[in-house]
Amino acid sequence: PPDIPLANVKAHLAQLQSIANANGGNRAHGRPGYLASANYVRGLLDAAGFTTTLQSFTYNGATGYNVIADWPGGNPDDVLMVGAHLDGVTAGPGINDNGSGSAAILETALEVSRQSLQPTKHLRFAWWGAEELGLRGSQFYVNNLPAAERARIKGYLNFDMVGSPNAGYFVYDGDNSDGVGAGPGPAGSAALEQTIIGYFTSIGVQTRGTDFDGRSDYGPFIAVGIPAGGTFTGAEGIKSAAQATLWGGTAGQAFDVCYHRACDTTANINDTALDRNADAIAHAVWTIGTAVPPV
Numbered sequence: 091p092p093d094i095p096l097a098n099v100k101a102h103l104a105q106l107q108s109i110a111n112a113n114g115g116n117r118a119h120g121r122p123g124y125l126a127s128a129n130y131v132r133g134l135l136d137a138a139g140f141t142t143t144l145q146s147f148t149y150n151g152a153t154g155y156n157v158i159a160d161w162p163g164g165n166p167d168d169v170l171m172v173g174a175h176l177d178g179v180t181a182g183p184g185i186n187d188n189g190s191g192s193a194a195i196l197e198t199a200l201e202v203s204r205q206s207l208q209p210t211k212h213l214r215f216a217w218w219g220a221e222e223l224g225l226r227g228s229q230f231y232v233n234n235l236p237a238a239e240r241a242r243i244k245g246y247l248n249f250d251m252v253g254s255p256n257a258g259y260f261v262y263d264g265d266n267s268d269g270v271g272a273g274p275g276p277a278g279s280a281a282l283e284q285t286i287i288g289y290f291t292s293i294g295v296q297t298r299g300t301d302f303d304g305r306s307d308y309g310p311f312i313a314v315g316i317p318a319g320g321t322f323t324g325a326e327g328i329k330s331a332a333q334a335t336l337w338g339g340t341a342g343q344a345f346d347v348c349y350h351r352a353c354d355t356t357a358n359i360n361d362t363a364l365d366r367n368a369d370a371i372a373h374a375v376w377t378i379g380t381a382v383p384p385v
C-alpha cells in the first residue's frame with residue numbers, strides 16, 4: 091500500500107478553508123460553501139478518471155448533495171465503499187470535522203488513479219452532505235439504493251474527524267470486543283476493524299475501540315446489514331491520563347477543543363494523526379480492495 095502524501099492532504103484542507111472563507115465562514119448544508127466544496131472534490135475526481143455523480147436531496151427546505159465516485163473496474167458484485175461527510179456546522183469552516191476525513195479519502199482516491207490500481211473489488215468513494223443535521227445524505231443514499239445494488243456493497247469504511255489536535259487513535263469497535271457501548275455490528279465488521287488495527291500495529295501505534303453506535307455516516311449502512319469500519323481521533327470527549335500515556339497529548343483536555351466551533355480551522359489539525367490515518371485508509375483500501383481471492 092502507498093504512503094499517502096501528507097502535503098497533498100493538507101493542500102485539500104487549505105482549499106476547503108479558502109472555500110469557507112469565501113462563503114461566510116462555513117461549509118454547512120444549504121450554504122454556498124457546501125456546494126463549492128462538493129464541486130472542488132468532484133472536479134479533482136473527474137480529472138483523475140473517476141465516474142462521478144452529484145446526488146441531490148432535499149432536507150430542511152434546502153438542497154443537499156452527495157458526491158459519489160466510482161473507479162472503473164473490479165467486480166461489480168463486490169463493492170467496497172469508502173466515505174466521509176463533506177458538510178460542516180454553521181459555526182465554522184469544519185476542517186477537522188470533517189475536512190480531515192474528506193481530504194484523506196480524496197487523496198487516497200487520487201492515489202488509486204495515480205497508480206492505475208486494478209482492484210479485485212469495485213471501489214466507490216462517497217462524500218456525504220448534511221451529516222451534521224442527522225446523517226441525511228448517507229441515509230438518503232442507502233434509502234434510495236435498489237435492493238440489488240445494496241446487496242453488491244460488501245463493506246463500508248467511514249472517516250469522520252481524523253486529525254484531532256489532541257488526538258486519540260480510535261477504531262470503530264465493530265465486534266464490541268471491549269464489551270462497552272453499542273455493537274456488535276453486521277458480521278464482517280470485525281474483519282474490517284482488524285484490517286485497520288493491523289495497520290496501526292505495524293507502525294507501533296496502539297488503538298482503542300470506540301462505540302459502534304451509528305454516530306456518523308456508517309449508521310445507515312449497518313442498519314441494513316452492511317459491514318462497516320473506520321477510524322476517529324476524538325471530538326468533545328476528554329483525554330484520560332491513561333490515554334495521554336498511550337498517545338501523548340494533554341490529559342484532562344478534549345480531543346478536539348474546537349469541535350463544532352469557529353476555531354475548527356487549518357490550525358486545528360494534528361499532522362501526525364492526519365498522516366497516520368490517511369495511510370491507514372490507503373492500507374485498508376489496498377488490502378481489502380486488491381485481495382485475491384477477494385475477501
Ligand code: PHE
Nearest residue numbers: 187222250251305306322325
Ligand atoms: N459524527 C460526529 C460529528 O460529525 C463526530 C463523531 C464521529 C462522533 C464518530 C463520534 C464518532 O459531529
Ligand code: ZN
Nearest residue numbers: 179187222350
Ligand atoms: Zn460534526
Ligand code: ZN
Nearest residue numbers: 187188250251
Ligand atoms: Zn463529523
Ligand code: ZN
Nearest residue numbers: 263265266267
Ligand atoms: Zn473490536
Ligand code: CA
Nearest residue numbers: 263266270271
Ligand atoms: Ca464497544
